[in-house]
Amino acid sequence: MQENKQMITIKGTRDGLTLFIDDSCSFEEAFIELNEKLTENLSKKDEPTVYVTVKLGNRYLTTDQAEKLRGLIGRGNRFSVQSFESNVIPKDKALSWMEDSEVKPINRIIRSGQVLEVTGDLLLIGDVNPGGKVVSTGNIYIMGSMRGIAHAGVNGDRNAVIAASYMKPSQLRIADYISRAPDYESDGVYMECGLIDEEQDKIIIDRLQVLSHKRKDLNGFERRMNNG
Amino acid sequence: MGEAIVITSGKGGVGKTTTTANIGTALALMEKKVCLIDTDIGLRNLDVVMGLENRIIYDIVDVIEGRCKLKQALIKDKRFEYLSLLPAAQTSDKAASTVDSMKKIITELKQEFDYIIIDCPAGIEQGFQNAVAGADKAIVVTTPEKSSVRDADRIIGLLENKEMEPPRLIINRIRNHMMKNGDMLDIDEIVHILSIDLIGIVLDDDEVIKASNNGEPIALHPNTKVSIAYRNIARRILGETVPLQSLEDEKGMFQKVKKFFGIRS
Structure with a gap:
């Protein structure tokens, strides 16, 4: 044969x-x-x-x-x-892919002086207080008040987004972009997200609903598998 | 077996020492055996606020370095016997005390007293670590200012890593008219940011400064709102449920009735 x-x-x-x-x-x-x-x-x-x-x-x-x-x-x-x-990849590579695309739920308050770093997406159930910082290689979703610093896509993923129930950040960072809060006192916004706007070449804050057409690949696990 | 409570804030000048003195006094007035410990070595204040400065012979560093017994260093309050003070050293350097020695002292004091109230130095360095080491519970003092809330937040974060109950919060130096105008953070906002239980609110009052200059904790004089506030905090420490003090000035009967019916005045 x-x-x-x-x-x-x-x-x-x-x-x-x-x-x-x-x-x-x-x-x-x-x-x-x-x-x-x-x-x-x-x-x-x-x-x-x-x-x-x-x-x-x-x-x-x-x-x-x-x-x-x-x-x-x-x-x-x-x-x-x-x-x-090839149809196959080694297990450790697969695991690191998985880690990169996994959503990590964390339930605590990030207080002033504390830094939370994760690989993959961060789902924070709790607040980020002023002076606190969250960092992830993927997206950041905060069910709570975002008052500190968030850095999404820390390894250079410019498609990463930062979403929060209440958004009044002191800084938002995505990949190599930084934006900061205005110098005047402003109210926070509810249910909004920060993402990089290609045309304006800066981080903008917009309603969560825009994600469904601006970041279509946010859905599902396969997006990073396909991107390799 | 007693309970050790550390009073801390991170930021300086928010009223840790005043709070320590007054909570201690209020607890002692309720016939609990209380020992106050000043851990701010090099910058001691608690003895001055308590009016016991002249009676200091030995201090906490003498105890740690074995120059005297713990009992010899304790100062009995001149007003009532339930209250004692372990003063900090004014001259020795800070390196003298360590986490272990503090733990040892507090364990020893717990045999004797119902409550040990520890006055923590400002900052988050070794002095803070020492003060917090032996404590079972913590009370964080803040004022309605952004900077002190920020520091309180930092302190709460550090306390979360220790093996103790979640800390409780005192908001000190509240100026009612500024809060109403929105010039100061309001109580709800502070509690929301820090998200820990509130154990008391204390108004800003000139009487507090006057009393501490006279070496008499204001909690001794029951005719002021501040004094009642500290006594309420003491009762809450004992486990009683006491409603929060209203910030409003006393109202006339008519307004009380209005309020009862839910009519906004």
Whole structure:
């Protein structure tokens, strides 16, 4: 059975070649067969480089193996590996993805001088008092009064938002943007959110309802999975 | 077995020492055995407010460093026997007291007294840590000013990390007319921000300053609102339910009836 079945299948597409590597054989076998295939089909030298997408199925490539394949395919400058596509990822990577997209509920008051840092989204059930600070790599949702500093998307996610039941922050920070409260005494606002407005190139505070069309990808777990 | 309560605020000058003296006095008036401890080493005040400055022979640092026994350092109040004071040192440096030594002293005092009221120094450094170390409960004093509410918030955050009950709040130095005009934070707003239980509100009154200059806690004079406020706080510490003092000045009968029927005056 195994012998008849091709371990390597090559298909041409508009964007270049797609190379399917069967996931039921060992890496060495596939490597040898791929080597043979490529040697058979040696063509003229002055052809332009063809981009190859390698589809691995349910096979996981270590960095070493990926480098080896890249070297083999790229040999002679005829092909160049554009990307490896695999259905599987290692568990620790999956866990860190999950952590990044998980909503962490925390039930306490962040008082003056206290800093709360989380990876992923923060759901704070409680207030952020003046002088207190909450930091997250994702979005920040506060069921309570937001009177201190909030920093969403601390690792550079400009799509992050900060939403609160009552918003009277001293500062809002999203990724590398900072906005602060006006110098005059102002009333807070209820049920609003802070987000980066691309056109004005600054953080704006708006009604929560605008999120449904301005940040469509807020829904669901898959958004960060798809973004990788 | 007694109970140790620390009076703290973070910010200086909000009335920790006055509060300590008056709560202690009010508890003693209710025939509880009370010991006041001044932990503000180097800047002692409590003895002055209590009018006991002249009687100090040994202080808390002498006790810690073993120069005297704890009992020798305690000063009995000149007015009633239920009240004692353990004064702070004025000369020794702050490094003398440690968390462990404070715990030891308070454990010893708890055998003898019903209530141990600890006057905490301002700030959040070692002095604060020492003062808080042996306490079972805490009372946070704040005034209706933004800065002192901010510091109270910080202190409450620090106290949350200790093994004690959630602290309770006294709002001191309330000026009724300013609160009404909105020039000061109002009580609801402060309680909302700090979100801890309110144990008492105390008006700002010149009499307080007068009394403490005379070395007589105002709680001794039952004819002022402030005195009643402190006595109410003492009763709440004892577990009684006492309604909050009204901030309004005494009203005529007619207005009381109006209020009873819910008509706004």
